[in-house]
Amino acid sequence: MPDRLRARYGAAPWHLIVVTAAIVLAGWVALRLADEATFGRMLLWFVGAAIAHDLVLFPVYASVDRVLxxxxxxxxxxxxxLRWPALGSALLFLVYSPGILRLGETTHLAATGQDQRPYLVRWLLLSAALFLLSALTYLLRRRQGSVQRSERA
Incomplete structure (x- = not known):
């Protein structure tokens, strides 16, 4: 039975179970949010984000990956x-972009009592740390590989 399912579905049975559970969970969340007053705005934002990803972001990062x-x-x-620190940096920018770009500065100041100036510097430092950590890991892996090759020879 699992072999027939894999041949027809294209993946293992556990994958179908996980995907089905994710869809059920998303449906439950959508039903819970349907009673919210801001449901229309949330739905519009979600659809806009999906369209922006599919029509703008995906072609951009696919092209960058092709060039790399x-x-x-x-x-x-x-x-x-190179991929994983770039992805981490991009995701951090996406999450903290209002602070990095100083959008809603007065609202942020009123709500938290803190300025948004440190966001850009902190994001740049964290991005640099991600790339540095990745470079060190790459160099260590290359060195370890060359040591193992010389030991075999």
Whole structure:
């Protein structure tokens, strides 16, 4: 039975269970939010975000990845050590972009009593730390690989 399901569905049975559970959970959340006064605005924001991702962001990061693959030519580990800090930095920017770009500065100041100036510097420092950590990891992995090759020879 699992082999037939895998052949027809294209993945393991647990994958179907997880996807079904995620859809049920999303449906339950949507029903809970339907009673909210701001449901229309939330739905509009969600649809806008999905469209922005599919029509703008995906082509951008797919193109950047294609360019990176041409630049590193076959060195997959180097490419992966560039991908994950870039993804982390981009996600942090996406989450904290109102603070980084100082959007709603007066509202933020009134609500928290704090200024938004440190956001940009902190995001830049954190992004630099992600790339530095990735570079150190890459160098250690290369060194370890060259030591193992020399030991075998």
């Amino acid at each position: 693959r041409r630049l590193v030519r076959g060195r997959v580990t180097l490419l992966n050590h």
